[in-house]
Amino acid sequence: MLQQVLEGTEASSLVVIEDCVDHDGRPVFHCFCSQLAKRCESVHLFHLENPAGVFLEGANISKVQSHDGFSDPLQWEEQNRDPSSDRIDLASALDFLGHLKRTPVKTSPVAVVIDSLTPFLQNYPGYVICRALQRLLRARLESDGIEVSQVVAGFHGDLHDDSTAAALRHMATTWVQLQEGAESPTQGGAGFHGNCEVLHRRKSGKVIRQAEVYHISPQWSLTSRVQKAPVRPVAHVEQEAQVDPTANLTFNLRLTDTEKEARSRVVLPYMHHHRKKAPNKPAANPGGQIFYQPDDVDDFDEEDPDDDLDF
């Protein structure tokens, strides 16, 4: 599924790639950059965590417009080194569409790649990001002069709270969660590999969830396939016959019917009717005696005298 989304055979308007500290998402991101540069008329790269060059090796650079949020996002530097490129200022209002409109090249539709949403999420509340992304996806040629075919955004899952991730997951049409993978799908190949979980929503409403394995060759071509279910050892059907613990005992634990009847006739010494037989018998000991008289609703159970105790 990842490969289909990357190559454009499976349409998706917002792709979010979630990575974590243990597994770097930049190689997958790089693949998206170079693929989109092949597929689309123009690609807008918002890079905030890495210089643009990191993602553009092997890509058709002439089609890529980069918006620099890496070298000076907070305007700490007094002399801006390169006034020609478009800069992202994290202190001012967030407007992806405004950056797109500012560039001179006007070819539509365009693709937008945001190298990581994390710096944005550190400076703006989550809903502002969602709104800006929504605005970007809804841009139309007639009203805005630009149309966006696909947005690909990176996201560091372990730096944000669950609600932010949930909000983004709700918006995204494809959510790719990258994980460390044990084995490479192609034997002995150089490059990068790992596992990913893809959640894809088709326009028809069908939701596909797949666990996949991916591999990226040194030429930045990505292949992915569905992860094979882990091979489980065949469960032993024949279970061992349960041993009866009461089988070979030297004493008797069970009662026959006659024994049960005999037991039911035994009158317990503290029962009240026992006293009726000898009403005038003086009390043996002056301390008093305890008698038990069961009432109508009493559920006196000989088998379990402690039934009413709540252990």
Add this chain to the structure above:
Amino acid sequence: MFTELNVILGFDHLKPPKGQFVLISDSLTDGSFLIHHFLSLYIKGGWKVCLLALAQSFGHYNAVGQKLGVPLTQAREKGQLRFIDGLKCSLQMYTCAPQEGQGENPLRALRDKKATLRPLYDLVKTQICSEEGVLEGPTLLLVDDLSVLVSLGVSAKDVSDFMHYCRVLMCPTQQGYCRVLMCPTQQSQGAIVSLVHKDADVEDEENSTLFRHMAYHGTVHLAVEGLSSGYSRDVHGQSNLY
């Protein structure tokens, strides 16, 4: 041990690599021996070194340096070592009255919650850059303990912003990511080594956030841990390399 470490890392002791962001983390033990190791490695390699000391004084580093055969006082006099005494700055920030020159203190973010670590970055920059704002030759920025800043009340975001700018200054093109593919990238002139505590038994959310931020920035991560089997006399711990 350090010879092996250099071999594993691929660091030539005569020509330390450029463009690396080395992150050291320690859990339930002290990882500062690696700070001393990298300090002496880069000084011996002839680099300019800027040491931002937030946890220890110059006297401490000098004493350890002498044991390792690296005279830091001489290096400082020659201008090879630039020392920023963060310990003194932070103390001043807490002990002095507000009007006594706190406006110039690079760590004013400790008391002023609205301030950022920009003054500290400006100070680092003036120490290591020429007037045009570019590095003069290969330079190492060594931050001995980033967790101190978080412990003193600076938010992880501010520390992360500071380190982001340091990274842009020192190693704008990172080696670690492209080296796997052996592609030639433009060489950076600098390198960064910094330490973050990551104690497994302490639940400090801000500090672990900082650690994760730094892990995303870093190219090499050295994790120093105590042995799971307990303290031993000859082997003090293990270090993992990511």
